[in-house]
Amino acid sequence: MAPSSDVNHLSHPCIYGDYSSSRSERKSGFMKWLNKLFRGGPNRGRGGRHLHEPAEESRVWGAPSRALDDRARAQKEKEDLGHAMALSSAEDLKRPNGYNWGEDTGDDYSKAPRDTLNSSAHPPFAPTPFYPHEYRRICGGCNQEIMYGNCLGCMDTYFHPNCFRCHSCGYPITEREFSLSGKHPYHKSCFKELNHPKCEVCFQFIPINAAGLIEYRCHPFWSQKYCPSHEYDNTARCCSCERLEPLNIKYYRLEDGRSLCLECMESAIMDTGDCQPLYHSIRDYYEGMQMRIDQQIPMLLVEREALNEAIVGEKNGFHHLPETRGLCLSEEQTVTSIHRRPRIGGHRLIGMRTQPQKLTRKCEVTAILVLYGLPRLLTGAILAHELMHAWLRLNGYRNLNPEVEEGICQVLSYMWLESEVMPSFQNMPSTSTRAASSYSSSKKGAKSHVENKLGEFFKNQIANDSSPAYGGGFRAANEAVNRYGLRRTLDHIHWTGFFPV
Numbered sequence: 202m203a204p205s206s207d208v209n210h211l212s213h214p215c216i217y218g219d220y221s222s223s224r225s226e227r228k229s230g231f232m233k234w235l236n237k238l239f240r241g242g243p244n245r246g247r248g249g250r251h252l253h254e255p256a257e258e259s260r261v262w263g264a265p266s267r268a269l270d271d272r273a274r275a276q277k278e279k280e281d282l283g284h285a286m287a288l289s290s291a292e293d294l295k296r297p298n299g300y301n302w303g304e305d306t307g308d309d310y311s312k313a314p315r316d317t318l319n320s321s322a323h324p325p326f327a328p329t330p331f332y333p334h335e336y337r338r339i340c341g342g343c344n345q346e347i348m349y350g351n352c353l354g355c356m357d358t359y360f361h362p363n364c365f366r367c368h369s370c371g372y373p374i375t376e377r378e379f380s381l382s383g384k385h386p387y388h389k390s391c392f393k394e395l396n397h398p399k400c401e402v403c404f405q406f407i408p409i410n411a412a413g414l415i416e417y418r419c420h421p422f423w424s425q426k427y428c429p430s431h432e433y434d435n436t437a438r439c440c441s442c443e444r445l446e447p448l449n450i451k452y453y454r455l456e457d458g459r460s461l462c463l464e465c466m467e468s469a470i471m472d473t474g475d476c477q478p479l480y481h482s483i484r485d486y487y488e489g490m491q492m493r494i495d496q497q498i499p500m501l502l503v504e505r506e507a508l509n510e511a512i513v514g515e516k517n518g519f520h521h522l523p524e525t526r527g528l529c530l531s532e533e534q535t536v537t538s539i540h541r542r543p544r545i546g547g548h549r550l551i552g553m554r555t556q557p558q559k560l561t562r563k564c565e566v567t568a569i570l571v572l573y574g575l576p577r578l579l580t581g582a583i584l585a586h587e588l589m590h591a592w593l594r595l596n597g598y599r600n601l602n603p604e605v606e607e608g609i610c611q612v613l614s615y616m617w618l619e620s621e622v623m624p625s626f627q628n629m630p631s632t633s634t635r636a637a638s639s640y641s642s643s644k645k646g647a648k649s650h651v652e653n654k655l656g657e658f659f660k661n662q663i664a665n666d667s668s669p670a671y672g673g674g675f676r677a678a679n680e681a682v683n684r685y686g687l688r689r690t691l692d693h694i695h696w697t698g699f700f701p702v
Contacts (some may be wrong), residue, residue, distance in 0.1 A: 340364050356384060367391050402427040402436060402445045420444065422661050441465040441575050442658055451548045455574050457505040464651050468577040471542035471550075473502045479577060480569075483584050486617060490687070492592055496564045500584070501538035502573040504555070511536055511570055526575065527583035529590035530567040535559045539573045550574070565594040578621060578656045582663075585617040586610045598695055605694060608674025612682055615663045615675070621648065622656035 338347040341356075342364025353360045366373050368385035369392070380392035387395070398407050398417060407428055410416040419426050423444055437446035437454075439462040446452045452460040461469060470476045480500045487494055503511070505524075512525060514534050530536075535557050543553035560568045569587045571580060589610040593601070648656070666672030681690045681700040693701040 398426055400428045401425050402431050403448050422658050439465055441579055454549045456553055465576045469574050470580045472539040476502050479581055480584055498566050498591055499568040501570050503538050503570050507537045508570055508572055526572040527587045528570045529587045533562045566591040576655055579659055582614045582618050582659050586614040589613040603670035604674035607670040608678035611663050611675035612678045618656050618660050622653050
């Protein structure tokens with residue numbers, strides 16, 4: 202069966218043409234036949250990389266007008282190819298720089314068009330790549346072309362599945378969901394480990410509330426983050442520094458129910474005898490600031506219950522809530538004081554010995570009571586505050602409103618803490634700098650980093666107290682002392698009952 206006329210027009214002249222025809226005609230016919238062979242026929246696409254759809258090829262190359270037997274057509278094309286190679290070999294022998302074709306080369310049929318089209322006699326055209334340029338995909342991980350197989354698309358970039366890796370752990374991300382920070386992908390678990398805050402008490406991830414937000418509490422000074430539930434689940438809190446007890450650290454339990462962290466325990470003062478040196482050093486501090494207290498005022502360390510009972514029996518005075526840690530007593534009372542410090546049994550302080558002591562009034566001040574079991578700097582700050590109450594009463598400062606009396610007492614407490622914590626005294630009122638510096642340089646030993654940090658915390662508590670009397674009073678008194686000096690401020694209070702403006 203003869204082929205259709207349009208196919209013959211391309212293939213027949215090259216295969217069956219007169220051998221005496223011109224060389225250019227044979228070459229032209231041979232190229233047309235090759236073009237037809239590799240773009241049409243049952244063997245098209247073999248050995249090449251084409252992306253054209255079969256429908257497009259059908260439109261370029263029209264179907265034969267009559268049906269041909271596939272076997273006969275395949276045999277016919279094989280014979281035509283043999284004739285074409287024979288003709289080409291004959292021509293190559295006549296040219297010094299021939300194509301070097303031969304039946305024994307072992308090259309498949311794809312080499313013929315590649316060598317022919319890239320020869321100098323026929324200008325080359327752009328070869329068809331595996332993917333057209335607009336479809337080429339470069340892996341964002343290894344920067345190599347993605348040739349085959351599955352790929353992942355993310356952030357306008359493609360990845361080999363093994364190249365799409367977590368920026369934290371470096372392992373491939375195989376889950377359907379992942380987290381993205383900037384341009385870096387993460388496993389959801391790795392991202393949560395890096396960015397989701399953990400509770401510093403139970404060491405679990407802080408839970409998300411009903412609104413889908415991470416809600417936690419944070420101490421304003423220590424920056425201790427913790428779950429809101431720990432505020433009401435009986436988690437122990439240090440009675441000195443206010444930090445919550447972590448799961449991996451055990452706080453000490455005092456006999457009156459309070460808890461004490463390990464850092465505060467290092468310098469805690471446990472009985473009246475241990476506190477006497479500190480008490481006398483603060484009296485010396487007052488003397489160095491020209492505020493000598495001549496009366497011998499008893500000082501006792503007491504439990505929480507004994508302090509609360511003394512507050513009930515006291516007619517005068519304004520007391521800090523929710524818990525009072527010190528008291529300047531002006532009434533005669535019998536007070537139970539700490540006679541011997543407790544011993545440590547596991548993480549409990551046990552075996553404390555107390556004794557009742559009757560206090561008689563010999564002057565305007567009967568005694569100074571301080572809560573036991575607090576660190577040295579906090580105990581000293583309380584003593585400095587209560588001694589200022591005593592100084593005011595002994596020097597005729599009467600009927601002061603709470604903001605004025607508690608405010609100026611807090612200023613003296615703050616000044617003493619500064620003298621213990623800050624050696625430069627840059628923030629101290631000018632009237633007290635010389636005396637405090639002289640006292641401190643001769644009697645104050647070096648403080649550890651832990652103790653200095655505690656001192657800064659106690660100063661922060663005084664400066665940021667929210668109560669009107671203690672907090673507001675301190676800020677007003679401190680402003681007056683910084684502007685006019687301590688002595689002029691005290692004189693103004695004595696005359697008017699108010700701070701100078």
